[in-house]
Amino acid sequence: MDRRKRNEMIAYGLLWASGVSALVILIWVLAYIFVGGIPVISWQFLTTWPAGWGHTGGGIYPTIIATIQVTIISLLIAAPLSIGGAIYLTEYTKESLLRKVIRQGAEILAGIPSIILGLFGFLFFVIALKEYTGGWSILSGGLTLAFMILPISLRVSEEALKTVPLELREGGLGLGASKWQMIRTLVVPTALPGIITGIILGMGRAIGETAAILLTVGGAINIATSLQDPARPMTLNLYDVLTEYRDTTAAYGTAVILVIAILVITFVTDMLMNRYTRNLKGL
Amino acid sequence: MRESDVLSPEEQLSPKKPVSLNLSILTGARVRNIKERFIELFLLICAISSVLIIFLIIYFIFSQGLPFLAEVGPSFLTGSIWRPTDGFAAGTWGIFPIIIGSLLVTLGAIGIGTPLGVACAVFLAELAPPYMRRILTPSINALAGVPSVVYGFFGLIVIVPWIRDQFGGFGASVLACWIILAIMILPTVISISQDSIRAVPREYKEGSLALGATHWQTIRSVLLPAASSGIVASVILGMGRAIGETMAVLMVAGNTVRIPVSVTSPVSTLTAQIALEMAYASGAHREALFAMGIVLFVIIMILTGAANLALRRRI
Numbered sequence A: 001m002d003r004r005k006r007n008e009m010i011a012y013g014l015l016w017a018s019g020v021s022a023l024v025i026l027i028w029v030l031a032y033i034f035v036g037g038i039p040v041i042s043w044q045f046l047t048t049w050p051a052g053w054g055h056t057g058g059g060i061y062p063t064i065i066a067t068i069q070v071t072i073i074s075l076l077i078a079a080p081l082s083i084g085g086a087i088y089l090t091e092y093t094k095e096s097l098l099r100k101v102i103r104q105g106a107e108i109l110a111g112i113p114s115i116i117l118g119l120f121g122f123l124f125f126v127i128a129l130k131e132y133t134g135g136w137s138i139l140s141g142g143l144t145l146a147f148m149i150l151p152i153s154l155r156v157s158e159e160a161l162k163t164v165p166l167e168l169r170e171g172g173l174g175l176g177a178s179k180w181q182m183i184r185t186l187v188v189p190t191a192l193p194g195i196i197t198g199i200i201l202g203m204g205r206a207i208g209e210t211a212a213i214l215l216t217v218g219g220a221i222n223i224a225t226s227l228q229d230p231a232r233p234m235t236l237n238l239y240d241v242l243t244e245y246r247d248t249t250a251a252y253g254t255a256v257i258l259v260i261a262i263l264v265i266t267f268v269t270d271m272l273m274n275r276y277t278r279n280l281k282g283l
Numbered sequence B: 001m002r003e004s005d006v007l008s009p010e011e012q013l014s015p016k017k018p019v020s021l022n023l024s025i026l027t028g029a030r031v032r033n034i035k036e037r038f039i040e041l042f043l044l045i046c047a048i049s050s051v052l053i054i055f056l057i058i059y060f061i062f063s064q065g066l067p068f069l070a071e072v073g074p075s076f077l078t079g080s081i082w083r084p085t086d087g088f089a090a091g092t093w094g095i096f097p098i099i100i101g102s103l104l105v106t107l108g109a110i111g112i113g114t115p116l117g118v119a120c121a122v123f124l125a126e127l128a129p130p131y132m133r134r135i136l137t138p139s140i141n142a143l144a145g146v147p148s149v150v151y152g153f154f155g156l157i158v159i160v161p162w163i164r165d166q167f168g169g170f171g172a173s174v175l176a177c178w179i180i181l182a183i184m185i186l187p188t189v190i191s192i193s194q195d196s197i198r199a200v201p202r203e204y205k206e207g208s209l210a211l212g213a214t215h216w217q218t219i220r221s222v223l224l225p226a227a228s229s230g231i232v233a234s235v236i237l238g239m240g241r242a243i244g245e246t247m248a249v250l251m252v253a254g255n256t257v258r259i260p261v262s263v264t265s266p267v268s269t270l271t272a273q274i275a276l277e278m279a280y281a282s283g284a285h286r287e288a289l290f291a292m293g294i295v296l297f298v299i300i301m302i303l304t305g306a307a308n309l310a311l312r313r314r315i
Helices: A002-040 A043-047 A061-092 A097-111 A114-128 A138-162 A166-174 A179-208 A234-245 A248-282 B009-013 B018-072 B096-127 B130-145 B148-167 B174-198 B202-210 B215-226 B228-244 B247-252 B270-277 B283-312
Strands: none
Touching: A002 A248, A002 B096, A002 B130, A002 B148, A002 B174, A002 B215, A043 A061, A061 A097, A061 A138, A061 A179, A061 A234, A061 B018, A097 A138, A097 B018, A097 B228, A097 B283, A114 A138, A114 B018, A114 B228, A114 B270, A114 B283, A138 A179, A138 B018, A166 A179, A179 A234, A179 A248, A179 B018, A179 B130, A179 B148, A234 A248, A234 B148, A234 B247, A248 B130, A248 B148, B018 B283, B096 B130, B096 B174, B096 B215, B096 B228, B096 B270, B096 B283, B130 B174, B148 B174, B148 B247, B174 B228, B174 B247, B202 B215, B215 B228, B228 B270, B228 B283, B247 B270, B270 B283
16 A cells, blocks of 8 residues: 555655656757847847848748738638638538548658658749749748648637537527528628637737748748748748858747747637637537 | 408418518528638638648658659668769769668667656646646647757757767767657657546546555556557657658758767758758759658658547547
């Protein structure tokens, strides 16, 4: 009996330690980035261009713009596709072969390494569709990213739609609404926080992705004025300033902005999900 | 009341001007019906887009890489000399050391990340007080969200110098990849393991406790075995993440195409090599990189299939 109690205490200790270690690892990583990065951040760093080619220093203004542009493009494509797909899966299909195939497809797509998506984006958008995408461009990069975030947003939206109570649908149909009216006015608004969470998660992935855009977005320091212009988002800039110039100052600054963006996104999705599940429990 | 004032049932059903009215309702319904059908079709297209994208990906990557694979033959996989560009023995395509590098890096990351991740999952599912759960869950999400290039940067400024100081060598090494990748797969292992531990029916746990087992004995001999297939799936998915990871590995691996002799030797992986060389590759070299993409793709498909099998066996 004593030995059992002792073993349990040891096991509890180890489990607590591993739980805490996950937290410690996060703090460890963030601490380095913040301590090195925060002093770099200034209004000037955010709003000026990098020093000319071959020089270090200067700001990262064009790369921030590029990240925003590429992310918006990818969301404009991935959001409707994922929301529409999720609605189809939850509202229009029963457990069938089609549904299995679609779900399996999304799962496989989610597992494809981003560098493979990059290779594909390079062949498809940069080379095959060059006439429309302009080759290396924010459009090619955004489309490649859209394919990457599609399965994530699809999955989260689907889960959100599934939690909408059946009574709501029956009530809507019973009042004479058509199926689409019912979905548009009852199901989607109820699931909206979950759907938005899916989109924001996708946004986080798009902001942080590098490998998929390495081969598609071009990498020129440039503010794109059309969809067919190349650009260099922040992630790519972080990699480039490190490998080309060993410019750790600019790297710290870029990294800390990326990390802050991700932390805000995590915080918002966490809050949305908490409130959403609490609301549903209240129903 | 005269009889003619009362409408017969037939007359009631067909009043004076019924035809046009009925038709308008009918056409209205039909328009609505067509609209509904159109919407359904649009949603179907959205839903199958993932499947279409996969076929596109397979088509494009394989059409570039397969002819090359067919031409070079099995020596592409078994050869150990990789000299894509000009110079001595240019055009020697052997990616064996790169495949070994990918596998080595992945297995090490799994070796470090699995015990920690599963223990963390058990902690969250069974032990953690609510306040710990409220802190840990978003922290793990944040770990999952940190961009891989930031992990690579962290590895470059923290892990690589540390290894260089402790063990000598360049620092960029197998060990550096292990540490960084272990951190990166933690969220995957934790979240899926935790789900499958929570999915174990309550009765199992209650039965075990009622029989006099301690909580830890219950965790060890009831919950973990019952959740084992889900835990296995989480590890396989973690492997997929590790073997497919590009930027972080690229920045801390050292990227040398040679089978590493120790954990402090530099190493090269499929992903890093593709990312590194696509920047300037052309002709046969580029095709060789697409062939490497095929190899990576096939490995990922096998892992995804295995994870699915494991998940299907879950209770």
